[in-house]
Amino acid sequence: MNRANLIIQAKTSIERGSKSFARASKLFSKQTRERAWLLYSWCRACDDLADGQDHGHGMSKVANPNKTIAAMRMMTARAHGGEHTGNPPFDAFGTVAQECQIPITFANDMIDGFALDAKGWRPETENDLFQYCYHVAGAVGCMMAIVMGVSAREQEVLDRACDLGLAFQLANIARDVAEDAEAGRCYLPKAWLTEAGIDPDHVMDNDHRDALIALINRLCDLAGDYEDSARVGASSLSFRSRWAVLAAAGIYGDIARAIKQSDGMSLEQRIFTSKGKKLGWIVKAFGQALFKKSGRDRIGLWTRTRIS
Structure with a gap:
């Protein structure tokens, strides 16, 4: 499949898999937008393979998860090396990786996150939580920064890009506590x-509902901290990329804010933000992008192990 057809398929994938990201991606320049779609296509395909789902929907048990992860890793390595795999999302990754010189380490780091899920891993500590969020989202943030023109040597900018991925994943975890529990995950x-007096094997027990809501709110607050840090990092990007990142940060950040305001309703129903609010962030982010934001340093925030 040639590049043009890979882009068409990738565009369809992001429109099915994430309306929020699809909308924000339209703010990029044409070249960056196409590359972002290609990267998303591969990320989405890996996630779907790992969780037995279709564009993030209908999670099902994967018969041989270790074999699936091994195949994912092999196809990613082949595509990264310039081979055509015959699997469009992986060929999409190979295309963008070759064009932008994305280090294979970031791709492997993301796949390591799926490997953790495959073996039924659960975080023991807050540091474990952040490490997991890095694998499944922070590494993607780093790759997206490279797609937007950031050098793999610009470690401080990549740290901020990682922060946006952490913010997104913390919001996802806060939103999906009940759904994850149903799938046997936490x-x-x-x-x-x-510390909250909740049995790790019975997280959804009604006797501890208030304590659980407090932990969900804690996740939302952390998501806000990392969103704020990522906004500072956006100053290093070109105007259109900065606009897109700030819009995505606001749109997705609203999910965490809505979860916290729902006072536990996220345990009963999936939390969404309205189309109007998403469009509002596109307008608001344009104004924010006109000014390069300076602000808080990263003291106190979790930091990934940097790739030398």
Whole structure:
């Protein structure tokens, strides 16, 4: 499949998999937008393979998860090396990786996150939680920064890009506590649960509902901290990329804010933000992008292990 057809397929994938990201991606320049779609296509395909789902919907049990992860890693390595795999999302990754010189380490780091899920891993500590968020989202943030023109040597900018991925994943975890519990998963650190008096094996027990809501709110607050840090990092990007990142940060950040304001309703129903609010962030982010934001340093925030 040639590049043009890979882009068409990738565009369809992002429109099905994430309306929020699809909308924000339209703010990029044409070249960056196409590359972002190509990267998303591969990320989405890996996620779907790992969780037995279709564009993020209908999670099902994967018959041989270790074999699936191994195949994912092999196809990613082949595509990164310039081979055509015959699998469009992986060929999409190969295309963007070759064009932007994306280090294979970031791709492997993301796949490592799926490997953790495959073995039924759960975080013991807050540090474990952040490490997991890095694998499944922070590494993607780093790759997206490179797609937007950031050098792999610009470690401080990549740290800020990682922060946006962490913010997104923390919001996802806060939103999906009930859904994850139904699937036998829990991403709330065991140390948090123990401190709150919640049995890690019975997170959804009604007797501890208020304590669980407090932990969900804690996740939302952390998501806000990392969103704020990422906004500072956006200053290093070109105007259109800065606009897109700030819009995505606001749109997705609203999910965490809505979860916290729902006072536990996220445990009963999936939290969404309205189309109007998403469009509002596109307008608001344009104004924010006109000014390069300076602000808080990263003291106190979790930091990934940097690739030398």
